[in-house]
Amino acid sequence: MSDAERLVELIPRLRRYARALVGDRASADDLVQDTLERAWAKLHLYSRGTDLRAWLFTVMHNVHVNKLRASRATDPLEDEMPELAQRAPQGDALLVRDLERAIGRLPSEQREVLLLVTLEEMSYDEAARTLDIPIGTVMSRLSRAREKLRAMMTGQAAAKLKVVK
Amino acid sequence: MSEERTVTEADLQAYADGRLAEARLAEVEQWLAARPEEAERVTAYRQLGDELHGVYAAVLDEPVPQRLERAARRRWRWRTAAAAAGLVALGGLIGVLGDRALHEWRAPAPAPEAASFVRRAVVAHATYAPEVRHPVEVGADQEAHLVAWLSKRLGAPVRAPKLESVGYNLVGGRLLPGDGSPTAQFMYQCQYGTRVTLYLRTDAASNRETAFRYAREGNVRVFYWVDRKLGYALSSSDISKEDLNKVANAVYQQLNP
Structure with a gap:
């Protein structure tokens, strides 16, 4: 299976986690998209044979933390997600x-x-x-x-x- | 019966997650049996876990949005497209040239005139790229006619670059209003449906060349440059800056063989 196919297969899992993490659907899918793009950019850091899913969650965690930091820079109260x-x-x-x-x-x-x-x-x-x-x-x-x-x-x-x- | 080892908070968490080894499980259960409040607490944790699963289970069955599937397949597409065209070795060189162009330009904000050009390119992209039924006025099946027509209206020889080498096929083009004179837009699409648009205008004021410049408005990324009589802006809302840079290089090379 190619890397791309394995990534596609993992999208539902990434989306579910992102939805629970950031709340609304659009922001969650943005997070997943950024994660996939970053994953491609950093793929050389992924060691073959290890768990791709765990690696992707690490990538998502980093993307998420960076986003939080960026939003904190503009709004110090932006720690919790907005009211649904x-x-x-x-x-x-x-x-x-x-x-x-x-x-x-x-x-x-x-x-x-x-x-x-x-x-x-x-x-x-x-x-x-x-x-x-x-x-x-x-x-x-x-x-x-x-x-x-x-x-x-x-x-x-x-x-x-x-x-x- | 065994002597009672201290039960830690970590044990209770593992108990709630159903992850205790069998021997330890018995000890913890015994410990909990004597402490109804703690027992109630870990039962609540278990229940919350189940509810959590229930709340988000439906996400797994939702259809995957196209943009995410495209993002997952992106690099693979680039790699195969580049390999097919024998461009792998060239890629590094192109990247370097592109980066240099970016460096050279890291100067003042775009002149008001350039900003208006970029703005028009972005609006045109955002308007027509998502269009399903009528993305273009004249389709690629009438390319000769399209190019002749746009050349005539823009008052300069226009060409639609061939971008198959980077995975994009011409969809067609359209005539658009500009600042005082008509402009044109060519639309390209890759096999996964991702679109880029090339926006052109005659830049009669100057007969010059500029390096690639990069701008971003909202979610639309743009590389723009002037090459002799024409100004170009290549826009996309779906691909990364690096990928867009590659397409921009391909456009430039096609137009300057």
Whole structure:
């Protein structure tokens, strides 16, 4: 299989991760496109026979961090993603929106770890290598991300109950 | 029963992810059995993981946007196109020349007159490149007529460069209004549907040559230059600056054999 075909095959995975990472579809696809372009430019740095998917996620991480840095230069508050478009939520849609929002409120570096481990099902070691951080940092970010997410989701549930009363 | 080893936070995370080795799993489960609050916490983590999967699962089934598929295939296309034309060795040289041209120009912002030219090229590109049904006025099947017609209206001999060597085929062209005199646009497309447009005007004011200059407006990248009586602007919203530079070099060489 050619490099191009392998890249094409991985697009859905990259898109899913990007969507969870940056929130809206257009920005997520921009991130994927930039990642693919950068991957081609840096392909000589990829060692054959290793996991192309993990390498691509590293590329995406770098592109994402650069983008964040650039946006921070103009807007110091641009750490969290903007409020997602309001749709009329019903049933499961309510959960979807709440969870998306809660994920969007996590600090970017915690969000990345959480998504690589849960959504991408990377091992802790793979996640550490992908993000170029020690495995202990993976564990502590994962723990903090989960706890924040849980607090946000249960906090919301509590708030709703109060309204009902 | 074994003596109870300390259960760490990392153990609990691994437990939530279902990644504990069997022996350790039993120990952690035993530890959790005595601590309902902690048990509830890791159960919530597990549940959040499942929900996370559910929320984003649909993305995997969405049709892949064309622009991403093109981005994934890009370099491969260049490599094969270049190899087919025996241009691999030349590529480095062309790159160097292109870079030098860029360096030479790293000067003041474009003169207002050049800026207006680039602006028109960008607008023309953004207007017609995405067009599905009527991208051009006269198609490549009537190339001789197209070239003769545009030459007559622009008042200078115009040519449509052949860009097959870099993977692009002529789609056709059209006449457009300019600042005071007509301009023209040729459109090219590669096998994956990526388009570049070459915008031309007569530059009667001067009989000169300039190096390649680069500009970017929104998502449209442009290389532009003047070569004797004609001004050129090559635009694309889909390919990288480097790839566009290669096409610009091919255009230049075609027009100056």
